[in-house]
Amino acid sequence: MEFCEEVWQALSTQNIKKLPPTQEIVAECVNGFHRRGFPQCLGAIDGCHIEIKPNTTDATDYYNYKGWYSVVLLALVDYRYRFLYINIGAPGRCNHSHIYNPSLLKKVLTED
Template identity: 75%
Template structure:
């Protein structure tokens, strides 16, 4: 998920106002390892929460129907895990979506290892949004066109972004902002509202135990 700054009509402005203090629409995207957008959902006003946008999207429906994900399953700690997508804490844990363990000062080493690895993978997603905004500065600095043209403009930029990657027209480091630690949105912790055990819990627990057996060495 990413926020794209817009200028809505005055009568609609309250719907687009975000917690950061400006107006935006939401870009929900599924990204691959090459920073390409495989699926996008554009235009939801910022008053909509991230999980709600995904739950009502065609992406969720397609993932539930896709048998190929389960054909590619692999066993970890005696649990058969299909292909899944990874997301941040704002999303709902499910059999198709894995998110970090909730923040807890008493988290186990296995849970911390899982969260660390998931965060590393999610950097690809954050970078994809960063590259999109670096290529198309109007996306990064805010769209000043009419709000009813916003969705088409964002979709066109995503398509062109994918085309440029296919042509090996890569982003240079000078186009990007200075790298830093996690962004405010990445570091946001969303409280867990539901602790009912489901397939997402089983998959996450199995992977955390698997990763704990061979942790990634990190420098302090």
């Protein structure tokens, strides 16, 4: 929670874009990646594990394949490393596809 609070304090004054992105934002991102040698790319997506100390009742859900307890941060960034989407809090045992498949990001990318 301390990490989340710090991120919120640091970013709360920034102009955070909402989903779905506008056509202008999509075009800017695709063109930016194209200039860097990645044609037809909207963003780069990856996840990372943030170590936690879970309640004993929830511990098995948060035990990850690396051998420790965590929550997963899954993020999509644009060609300038600006966040386009952030999902944080999934239990550490979840892989990225288990987080992405039910996400708003997937819904927006497949429906819009």
